[in-house]
Amino acid sequence: MDRRSFILLGSAWSVTALAGHRHRGRRMLQPIPGTVPAPTSSPTTLTPGQALADLARLPNGSAASATFEATLVAERASKTLLTGRLTEFWTYNGLVPGPMIEVFEGDTVRIRLENRLSQETTVHWHGLPVPPNQDGSPMDPVAPGASRLYEFTLPIGSAGTYWYHPHPHQHTAEQVFRGMAGLLVVRSRTDPVPVAIEEKLLVISDLRLASDGSIPADTPMDWQNGREGNYVLVNGQYRPTLGINPGQSQRWRILNATNARYLRLALTGHTLTLIGTDGGLLQSPVPGLDEILLPPAQRVEVIVTAGLTAGASAVLQSLPYERGTMGMGMMGSGSSTIPLLTVAYSRSATLPVAMPTALRPIAPLGVPAAYKHLVLSSGMGMGMMGGGMMQFLIDGKSFDPARVDLTSRVNQVEQWTVENRSSMDHPFHLHGTQFQVVSRTRGGMTIPETTLAWRDVVNVAAFESVVFRVLQSQLGKRMYHCHILEHEDQGMMGMLDVVA
Ligand code: C2O
Ligand code: CU
Ligand code: CU
Secondary structure, eight states, X not given: OOHHHHHHHHHHHHHHHHHHHHHHHHHHHSOOTTOSOOBOOSOOBOXXXXXOOOOOBOOOOOOSTTEEEEEEEEEEEEEEEXXXXXXXXXXXXXXXXXXXXXXXXXXXXXXEEEEOSSSOBOXXXXXXXXXXXXXXXXXXXXXXXXXXXXEEEOOTTXXXXXXXXXXXXXXXXXXXXXXXOEEEEEEOTTOOSOTTSEEEXXXXXEEOOOTTSOOOOOOHHHHHHOOOOSEEEETTEESOEEEEOTTOEEEEEEEEOOSSOOEEEEETTOOEEEEEETTEEEEEEEEEESOEEEOTTOEEEEEEEOOSOTTOEEEEEEOOOOOSOSSOOTTOTTTXXXXXXXXXXXXXXXXXXXXXXXXXXXXXXXXXXXXXXXXEEEEEEOOTTTSOEEEEEETTBOOOTTOOOEEEETTOOEEEEEEEOSSSOEEEEESSSOEEEEEEEETTEXXXXXXXXXXSEEEEOTTEEEEEEEOOOSOEEEEEEESSHHHHHTTOEEEEEEEO
């Protein structure tokens, strides 16, 4: 391990973290009149049982066909969540979560970012095959007060459930936990799922609120484990209620927009049918699932079918999942079952709608022309509190924006093995493309992946190795990293150069 570079980086963070903390502390204690942003109109609420709100949509400002144009403003916005206290979020367009972006395959997308925050930010189009210079990576920050245009065209075949979030080096975790993340759905003009199957969009985020209504900074424990909040929100609401008719099927697109919380999703009294992953639909539905593990940054599409008992109800919950954290306490996802959403049956039944058995073809990526082996590790380093901090590394290195770590040939199938030598799970993410998981090996046992699926995040459990196949079709530099955002900010990230 490179101890020297960690010490240097470690002291840089501590300066940033402490300066930021003092700044916020002063503002919270003595708000200057006129500087507190107006409360937002977003449905963020901590009162359980309210009807699940539809996500606000980002309106398309273009009248031209196959064109989507809009502006995202990165700005502070305040909201009363605890009586008599204002909570300040960092948002896109004043909304938590950010507005939902709905586009179609073939669309040209032009979105302007205006940065009204007091630090650098970017918009990263997580999972979308956009050119490297439009990807909002840490290499292209937008300064406070500045703006930039992101422009890309979405290829046919890219329909799926994506999201957007900031990606500035060392500040991604904070900007996301303060509220900046939104869903992006790419639709196909030939979606095989019947329109009679109602669609619900569920963005799951994590909020930690102090008793004074503020969102506190990350603690040293958060930097180690990844931050989990004390409220898990769905579309910005705390334990809302979603209506369903007896016999009705709904298509849920679910995004885990938390910094670090693993969602082991289960719906009481129901099974789930998996129809899609990060990069869109599977070849055919996978019915009868009791639970689905959704690590940070992953998305799924599921079909939920209600039984026939009028007035029944069910709870979508996250079951305990041990991801190798230390000292997380009561709200840690390792120890408790967390209710997320109540599903309430109405009185009048709906006639069932049959799902097609074939959704879309997925061609296996085939025989690799090159192989890569990456090692995820953690170890003790000198941290901001005078030692005892863990450091999180890929191939023994911490991220350096001036260094290329790996090289791939454009349009060449590669097989990557990502080996986790640490005692904590890490959700591994690669920019610019979707990959196909081939197998997972743990304790000498290899389990082949049975379902062909497009993903851009795969969980690599403690001491597990995951093998996937991947192809990059655009030249340029791409990030790969752990999507526990605190780990990413601490340098558990590398750079891939895709060359001709
Ligand atoms: Cu959500 Cu670098 O990614
Ligand atoms: Cu990404
Ligand atoms: Cu990690």
